[in-house]
Amino acid sequence: MIGRLRGTLLEKQPPWMVIDVSGVGYELEASMNTLLALPGVGEAVQVFTHLTIREDAHLLYGFARQQERSLFRALIKVNGVGPKLALAILSGMEENQFIRCVMDDDIKSLTRLPGVGKKTAERLIVEMRDRFPHWTAEQGDALDGLGQAGEATHSHDPLADAEAALITLGYKPTEAARLLSGLDAKQPTEALIKAALTRQMAG
Structure with a gap:
């Protein structure tokens, strides 16, 4: 391994x-x-x-950190959740935010994630809740072993790359285009994707 x-x-x-x-x-x-x-x-x-x-x-x-990997491994054990959906969940919210959603029965926030319907959200809450008590919330946004965001991904079309990445995460093409519409196309691909995900979670 x-x-x-x-x-x-x-x-x-x-x-x-x-x-x-x-x-x-x-x-x-x-x-x-x-x-x-x-x-x-x-x-x-x-x-x-x-x-x-x-x-x-x-x-x-x-x-980025062991807690993110631990959550990924816990997610793929949930019935109906594979690696692709697990990464989509981790892309849409940080570990502690997901833990809070589960502990607070926040189905609404979970269903904003691509590929997570009401039944999947309910299953995540039921199957994941008992796994979190021993986890401690980490303070701040520092990620172990990684620096702050550095150079942008080299690309001729960051907007197209961002749209392709969102589709890979599970968003439909029309939904990906909607989330990216109006954003500054001069931004790096990563910034565009983050802005799109933030817009989606804001609902």
Whole structure:
């Protein structure tokens, strides 16, 4: 099992990144909260990882901190929640915000996430509630092992890249376009995605 990677960030194209570790490039999928915290391309980076082995592929997921990875692993144990939906949930809200939604029976906030309907939200609350008492809320937004958001992803069209990333997270094309409409297209891809997700959660 690969539990952690430390190396040089080679690429950052939401929802993917590539990290060079001693000459080997590891491709990882990550939540937007992790991707937004990555340093610039070419800089040192460390992420916690989860490896999923399927018949047709070995998939590696990267996380800014251990609590995010722990929540991902708990989410994929919930009936009907796979890695894609788990990453969409982690992209739409931070771990502590999700924990509060579960503990407060906040179905409304959960159903704003892509792919989460009322029944899924109710199932998340029922199956996840008992797993949180031993977790302690982390203060601040600092992410272990990562610097503040660095260079923007190099792209000819950040708006198109942001729309593609939102679709990958589970949003329908028309919904992704709506969330991005009116935003400053000169912003980096990560900033556009974050603004779109914030707009969605504000409802």
